[in-house]
Amino acid sequence: MSDWRCPVLDSLHFVLDRTSPVPLYHQLAQQLEAAIEHGSLVPGNLLGNEIDLSVRLGLSRPTVRQAIQSLVDKGLLVRRRGVGTQVVHTQVKRPLELSSLYDDLEAAGQGPTTEVLRNAAVPAAADVAAALGIAEGDEVTVLERLRRTHGRPVAFLCNYLPAGLLGLDDTRLESTGLYRMMRSAGITLHSARQTIGARSATAEEAARLDEKAGAALLTMTRTAYDDTGRAVEYGTHIYRASRYAFDFQLLVRP
Structure with missing residues (x-):
């Protein structure tokens, strides 16, 4: 040896x-x-x-x-x-629970930063309306953000929120997480339905995430609910598989 x-x-x-x-x-x-x-x-x-x-x-x-x-x-x-x-970096390993990516990265010492790419009011498409329990065409707020750690992209986040849920100032969105803003506004997050998948990056996604076209991406779709059962957020996110992983704890049913 x-x-x-x-x-x-x-x-x-x-x-x-x-x-x-x-x-x-x-x-x-x-x-x-x-x-x-x-x-x-x-x-x-x-x-x-x-x-x-x-x-x-x-x-x-x-x-x-x-x-x-x-x-x-x-x-x-x-x-x-x-x-x-x-x-360059360590891979981000995130626990599979109802938490903010920003908070998880910050707690792990990953130095998260956020770039707000879009913050606008739009009519809800059919899938967004179904997830939020509203009528198709009702106004929602759409957020598109690029999350980086150590200066390199790790995730592209797209979130839809019911109109008027809370003030979404770009400056605050770039300095903290969305769930932290919700908690500050008195919204108590209670549960979520979440689906995780994987697919290849399109050319546009690859350029945005500093990957090669066709690179592996992790996907997550989530609808979060407050303690009254109201849907308060619908998100469709993509993550670089080379830099990101979900961490599961599996329990055996009695």
Whole structure:
């Protein structure tokens, strides 16, 4: 076995077992990913170039390249010309419960920011009207927002709210979450119906989320209700699968 020290943090150690049937590149990729996941390697940390890494680790350059490429493909590392390999971010893992994406990202130290792309009154389409329990054509407020972490897109959020539910100022929407604004307005969120899916990104979605056309996206459709049973929000959201995951806890029924 060979023990090596990461050039980024002196306290960080990795162990490569040359007698293991697990390929060395996979061992290296797994341990680098774990260091990123646990916060030992943080966005902006430089790992050096492939030649430097191969010398430090006593590995062949193709082995290091394959390990790095697997994490580049996952969106955890990026190669920068003249700089080397750099940590980009950790994947966002969100608990599957009635919570605000903004609050979850903030609690996880992901540094969320929001860009409001649309905030307008529109007539409700059939699917929106059905979800909110109103007549088709009734006025609703539509919000379209781009949520980023560490400066990179993670989700595109589209929400519909009954007209007059609460004031939706762009400045506030860019500095906090929608559910937090609802709570501040005295709206008590009680429950929601939610559907999760997956599909490929269109060219427009890929450009908006800094992905390649056809990249995997997670989708979520949610209708949220207050404590009186009134539908207060209908959302259709898309998330970068390379940067986002839902975290489930499954219980066995007695």
